Amino acid sequence: MSKQNPDKDLSARAGASGIQKVLRHRLFFPLLCLALVLLANVAKTPNFFAVSINNGVLYGYIVDVVNRASELVILAIGMTLATAASGGQDISVGAVMAVSAAVCCQILSGGEVSVTSFQNPLVLAVSASLAASALCGAFNGFLVARLRIQPMVATLILFTAGRGVAQLITAGQITYIRVSAYKTAGGYIPGVPIPVPIFFAIGTAVIVALLLRFTALRLFVEAAGVNSSAARLVGLGSARVVFVTYVICGFLAGLAGFVASSRIYSADANNIGLYLEMDAILAVALGGNILGGGRFSLAGSVIGAFTIQSLSTTLYAMNISADQLPVYKAAAVIAIITLQSDVFRGFIRNPRIKNITGSIVFSKKETQT
Amino acid sequence: MRIIPLQRKNLSDTTFLLLVTIGLFAAMYAAGMIIFTNQGFAKPQMFLNLFITNASLIVISCGLTVVMITGGIDISVGSVTALVCMVAAYMMEKQGASVYAAVSVSLGIGLAFGLAQGFLVSYLGIQPFIVTLAGMFFGRGMTAVISKEMISIKNEVFLAWANYKIDLPFGTTNKKGVFQHAYIYPTVIAALVILILVIILLKRTKFGRALYAIGGNQQSALMMGLNVRRTRFFAYVLSGFLAGLGGFLFCLNSAAGFVEQARGLEMDAVSSSVIGGTLLSGGVGNPIGTLFGVLIKGTISSLITTQGSLSSWWVRIALSALLCFFIVLQSVITSRKRKTKSGSSGP
Numbered sequence: 001m002s003k004q005n006p007d008k009d010l011s012a013r014a015g016a017s018g019i020q021k022v023l024r025h026r027l028f029f030p031l032l033c034l035a036l037v038l039l040a041n042v043a044k045t046p047n048f049f050a051v052s053i054n055n056g057v058l059y060g061y062i063v064d065v066v067n068r069a070s071e072l073v074i075l076a077i078g079m080t081l082a083t084a085a086s087g088g089q090d091i092s093v094g095a096v097m098a099v100s101a102a103v104c105c106q107i108l109s110g111g112e113v114s115v116t117s118f119q120n121p122l123v124l125a126v127s128a129s130l131a132a133s134a135l136c137g138a139f140n141g142f143l144v145a146r147l148r149i150q151p152m153v154a155t156l157i158l159f160t161a162g163r164g165v166a167q168l169i170t171a172g173q174i175t176y177i178r179v180s181a182y183k184t185a186g187g188y189i190p191g192v193p194i195p196v197p198i199f200f201a202i203g204t205a206v207i208v209a210l211l212l213r214f215t216a217l218r219l220f221v222e223a224a225g226v227n228s229s230a231a232r233l234v235g236l237g238s239a240r241v242v243f244v245t246y247v248i249c250g251f252l253a254g255l256a257g258f259v260a261s262s263r264i265y266s267a268d269a270n271n272i273g274l275y276l277e278m279d280a281i282l283a284v285a286l287g288g289n290i291l292g293g294g295r296f297s298l299a300g301s302v303i304g305a306f307t308i309q310s311l312s313t314t315l316y317a318m319n320i321s322a323d324q325l326p327v328y329k330a331a332a333v334i335a336i337i338t339l340q341s342d343v344f345r346g347f348i349r350n351p352r353i354k355n356i357t358g359s360i361v362f363s364k365k366e367t368q369t
Numbered sequence: 370m371r372i373i374p375l376q377r378k379n380l381s382d383t384t385f386l387l388l389v390t391i392g393l394f395a396a397m398y399a400a401g402m403i404i405f406t407n408q409g410f411a412k413p414q415m416f417l418n419l420f421i422t423n424a425s426l427i428v429i430s431c432g433l434t435v436v437m438i439t440g441g442i443d444i445s446v447g448s449v450t451a452l453v454c455m456v457a458a459y460m461m462e463k464q465g466a467s468v469y470a471a472v473s474v475s476l477g478i479g480l481a482f483g484l485a486q487g488f489l490v491s492y493l494g495i496q497p498f499i500v501t502l503a504g505m506f507f508g509r510g511m512t513a514v515i516s517k518e519m520i521s522i523k524n525e526v527f528l529a530w531a532n533y534k535i536d537l538p539f540g541t542t543n544k545k546g547v548f549q550h551a552y553i554y555p556t557v558i559a560a561l562v563i564l565i566l567v568i569i570l571l572k573r574t575k576f577g578r579a580l581y582a583i584g585g586n587q588q589s590a591l592m593m594g595l596n597v598r599r600t601r602f603f604a605y606v607l608s609g610f611l612a613g614l615g616g617f618l619f620c621l622n623s624a625a626g627f628v629e630q631a632r633g634l635e636m637d638a639v640s641s642s643v644i645g646g647t648l649l650s651g652g653v654g655n656p657i658g659t660l661f662g663v664l665i666k667g668t669i670s671s672l673i674t675t676q677g678s679l680s681s682w683w684v685r686i687a688l689s690a691l692l693c694f695f696i697v698l699q700s701v702i703t704s705r706k707r708k709t710k711s712g713s714s715g716p
Contacts, residue, residue, distance in 0.1 A: 143696070147696070147697060147700040148700065148704070149696055149700060150498070150649060152442075152498040152502075153498075153639075156639065160689050161690070168680070281502070291499060292496070321517065323509075323510065323513030330503040330506040330507035331503075333499070334500070337500070338489070338493060338495070341495050
């Protein structure tokens with residue numbers, strides 16, 4: 001691995017000028033990406049940043065982007081933790097969103113296809129759906145942490161089965177909850193101009209950030225991610241930490257699923273959260289987090305999520321349909337990952353030296369087992 | 370390539386996994402024969418239908434097995450299949466291209482995916498899952514870029530290929546007492562030929578042995594003087610190529626191209642390999658096991674379709690449950706191996 005000597009790195013950093021400090025900051029690249037995408041948007045639609053108030057709520061492209069990005073922000077936060085701790089991604093989040101929405105709507109409707117009043121209390125439905133998604137997370141966590149299965153293979157199980165389970169819960173139908181109270185989470189609170197999903201996103205970000213700031217969670221997660229065997233040797237239950245991050249990831253996916261289903265006041269098992277796992281992974285990568293685990297930046301992932309939502313908006317504005325979006329996103333993922341890769345970085349640093357150890361690059365999980 | 374004579378096998382755990390798979394298949398099929406006797410489950414044609422419907426999956430899973438033996442994974446295969454079907458359909462129907470041109474473009478697409486993904490994985494050292502996840506989304510998106518509408522193939526040569534029945538010397542007599550030959554399509558023969566070629570490649574060639582060595586322990590393989598990067602690269606190229614070929618076989622079966630085609634096929638292929646005894650951590654795998662994995666998948670779907678009242682979602686759920694069971698089984702076996710430190714991993 002072409003890791004730089006830490007001492008050299010420090011001395012270089014101490015001697016760096018102000019501009020270099022800015023350039024070296026870990027949020028520089030994510031912010032640059034966001035700025036580029038926003039600039040492209042402004043070039044396309046000059047009134048992109050214009051915000052107006054109609055009927056007591058905020059209107060405008062930028063509000064729409066921030067509003068639509070809410071689920072993605074919530075997912076990206078969970079994904080960041082799971083990635084940092086386990087060095088792999090949870091690709092089942094989209095399917096877990098569908099399960100959560102299905103559970104919630106099915107309890108609210110009491111088995112009917114379309115209802116105009118709650119059959120069961122909202123609190124019960126929401127907590128059941130969050131519990132179900134946390135359970136999905138626990139299942140993933142068990143496979144990853146206890147049985148030491150590669151995260152993406154372990155979550156592949158729910159990735160495929162999840163939507164099937166959601167279909168079974170809703171009996172293959174799209175359950176509609178035509179109650180205004182249910183639409184609140186995906187809409188507006190009367191008298192407040194800001195869309196409610198934004199509050200969910202901010203709330204999640206603040207709570208997780210506080211947890212990281214005032215508990216040892218960040219230290220544990222990073223220790224488990226950097227070197228789980230070493231973390232275990234210093235007395236840290238790496239497996240438990242990884243397990244907890246997957247439960248959190250599942251729980252947050254459930255929350256995102258609830259918001260998404262509230263937006264369309266229904267549980268559409270086939271479409272809720274479709275392709276969102278890709279966006280969430282992309283957000284984490286765009287945020288400057290290494291997908292192989294270790295140190296992470298929550299703010300980076302949130303910025304990444306907004307970048308992707310702006311990108312989607314741009315692409316939609318260019319008349320690219322939803323089915324075609326993955327092409328561009330996949331290209332973006334490959335570009336970012338290539339820039340992040342050790343081999344590429346080593347090549348940039350010193351193209352002449354043939355990197356002998358780099359001839360095989362071990363992914364971290366492979367070397368551990 | 371030089372053929373290496375087969376050495377005495379020492380496969381305690383791997384044979385165990387393979388036997389579990391074969392036993393499971395036999396049990397499931399027998400159960401189907403007993404429960405659905407009057408729906409023709411016991412007819413030989415029913416068994417052959419497993420091969421007919423899953424010919425493409427056999428080819429694709431073989432490619433995936435090769436990649437998984439090196440410890441990698443390729444989940445782009447389903448999208449490659451969809452893209453190949455769409456491109457073939459588009460070329461033949463909208464541009465009047467010949468079947469041969471469609472075949473070569475199909476194989477070219479698979480090869481291109483394999484080359485690109487192989488390069489990113491082995492030469493840039495990016496996690497295979499991320500690379501092929503991107504490939505999966507790219508392929509699916511490109512399918513939509515080519516055409517959002519379904520294109521059915523009406524090319525005469527193509528349909529002649531697709532509907533060319535090969536009668537077998539055995540069969541059943543129907544209710545009217547007329548003898549009916551059991552039949553297969555050319556796709557089945559293609560799939561079986563590929564299966565045999567992959568078995569020979571894995572078990573009897575230098576390249577194949579290198580794949581196992583790398584999957585078992587990359588570092589030791591490097592120290593032994595194997596070219597780890599190039600071998601892994603060619604594993605992905607092979608997988609991509611077989612995905613392209615499998616995609617064309619799939620196309621022969623469906624005779625159409627549309628965006629949602631072959632969704633989840635990557636999952637079927639991965640689970641077939643895993644159920645067939647390929648270890649996710651690499652170093653262990655057998656195409657024969659993979660074949661039985663595919664047959665188990667086929668049996669589950671035909672059991673559920675014959676049963677009639679269960680929704681098609683159950684196929685995926687049952688398959689996921691089986692996959693989960695086998696992953697756990699593997700995990701137990703590998704952790705036991707780690708504890709005893711027997712070190713004799715791999716066939």
